[in-house]
Amino acid sequence: xxxxxxxxxxxxxxxxxxxxxxxxxxxxxxxxxxxxxxxxxxxxxxxxxxxxxxxxxxxxxxxxxxxxxxxxxxxxxxxxxxxxxxxxxxxxxxxxxxxxxxxxxxxxxxxxxxxxxxxxxxxxxxxxxxxxxxx
Amino acid sequence: xxxxxxxxxxxxxxxxxxxxxxxxxxxxxxxxxxxxxxxxxxxxxxxxxxxxxxxxxxxxxxxxxxxxxxxxxxxxxxxxxxxxxxxxxxxxxxxxxx
Amino acid sequence: xxxxxxxxxxxxxxxxxxxxxxxxxxxxxxxxxxxxxxxxxxxxxxxxxxxxxxxxxxxxxxxxxxxxxxxxxxxxxxxxxxxxxxxxxxxxxxxxxxxxxxxxxxxxxxxxxxxxxxxxxxxxxxxxxx
Numbered sequence: 001x002x003x004x005x006x007x008x009x010x011x012x013x014x015x016x017x018x019x020x021x022x023x024x025x026x027x028x029x030x031x032x033x034x035x036x037x038x039x040x041x042x043x044x045x046x047x048x049x050x051x052x053x054x055x056x057x058x059x060x061x062x063x064x065x066x067x068x069x070x071x072x073x074x075x076x077x078x079x080x081x082x083x084x085x086x087x088x089x090x091x092x093x094x095x096x097x098x099x100x101x102x103x104x105x106x107x108x109x110x111x112x113x114x115x116x117x118x119x120x121x122x123x124x125x126x127x128x129x130x131x132x133x134x135x
Numbered sequence: 136x137x138x139x140x141x142x143x144x145x146x147x148x149x150x151x152x153x154x155x156x157x158x159x160x161x162x163x164x165x166x167x168x169x170x171x172x173x174x175x176x177x178x179x180x181x182x183x184x185x186x187x188x189x190x191x192x193x194x195x196x197x198x199x200x201x202x203x204x205x206x207x208x209x210x211x212x213x214x215x216x217x218x219x220x221x222x223x224x225x226x227x228x229x230x231x232x233x
Numbered sequence: 234x235x236x237x238x239x240x241x242x243x244x245x246x247x248x249x250x251x252x253x254x255x256x257x258x259x260x261x262x263x264x265x266x267x268x269x270x271x272x273x274x275x276x277x278x279x280x281x282x283x284x285x286x287x288x289x290x291x292x293x294x295x296x297x298x299x300x301x302x303x304x305x306x307x308x309x310x311x312x313x314x315x316x317x318x319x320x321x322x323x324x325x326x327x328x329x330x331x332x333x334x335x336x337x338x339x340x341x342x343x344x345x346x347x348x349x350x351x352x353x354x355x356x357x358x359x360x361x362x363x
Binding site: 010012043044119122123124126127128129130131132134135 | 136138150154157158159160228229230231232233
């Protein structure tokens with residue numbers, strides 16, 4: 001399949017303060033239909049997108065954080081979270097949503113989607129891609 | 136598999152130059168455009184983040200901001216828009232640090 | 234080389250539309266092909282013909298129109314982003330019951346799939362934004 005490319009969507013902005021996070025997620029969902037080899041990366045303020053317990057009821061905006069939990073259903077199973085960005089912000093993986101996907105080849109076993117990587121490792125992941133999407 | 140890292144924000148405003156420089160691999164190139172050109176000024180605190188990397192700066196954005204080429208850190212290449220296109224072509228992909 | 238260019242910011246507020254324009258022109262001058270220019274987020278504001286800058290300033294919108302017409306470039310405004318920001322063509326006006334249109338010549342409104350397709354079909358995706 002020479003027309004399958006490796007796509008990495010790089011998320012570096014916090015949600016709600018600006019629309020970038022939400023509109024990037026819209027591209028990811030639409031893009032899933034194109035059957036490319038898709039990964040997502042969250043670094044810098046982008047890690048805030050995955051925070052647990054988001055409640056937007058008092059700011060009049062749609063809470064789109066549940067959508068991340070549905071990414072597994074779109075066959076998006078590789079979600080890279082950068083370790084340094086979490087640590088700088090006083091966060092750990094426990095502060096983030098637990099994202100999983102079901103592996104059809106292993107009797108629908110539930111597997112973690114999030115892979116914690118260092119900045120250097122994320123640089124290697126970026127280097128392996130064909131196309132980098134930035135928002 | 137080299138990458139062009141495109142940065143457009145002043146290093147004195149946000150961390151994009153720093154994030155880009157710490158993510159770059161040895162074959163990669165950084166191109167400073169728009170307000171990121173301030174990162175290349177010699178003696179500026181941010182210029183140390185460029186050390187050891189291949190760095191180009193967009194000449195039209197330097198000129199617009201009144202930065203003469205002799206104010207730049209010595210190992211920085213000044214290019215025009217045609218050179219920008221060449222960098223996009225000579226690297227396998229482009230990462231825009233927005 | 235075949236390029237797709239993505240523009241995330243509106244005209245005038247940020248330099249990104251200007252940088253993208255000069256980059257596109259330089260690429261065309263060198264004989265490269267622009268597969269598509271995709272306007273996303275506030276970038277859809279590059280496509281309103283109602284823009285009226287002062288006479289001594291550049292007209293970013295008509296500059297895009299001229300570039301597209303001269304080089305037959307596909308310029309796409311994201312439909313979801315355009316609907317949010319009130320950029321309307323005939324089809325959108327009819328579908329959403331609007332009493333006017335404001336899309337500039339040379340632009341069309343279409344889905345996000347056009348950006349993804351740009352990523353698949355092009356040798357390089359270059360993103361300009363804030």
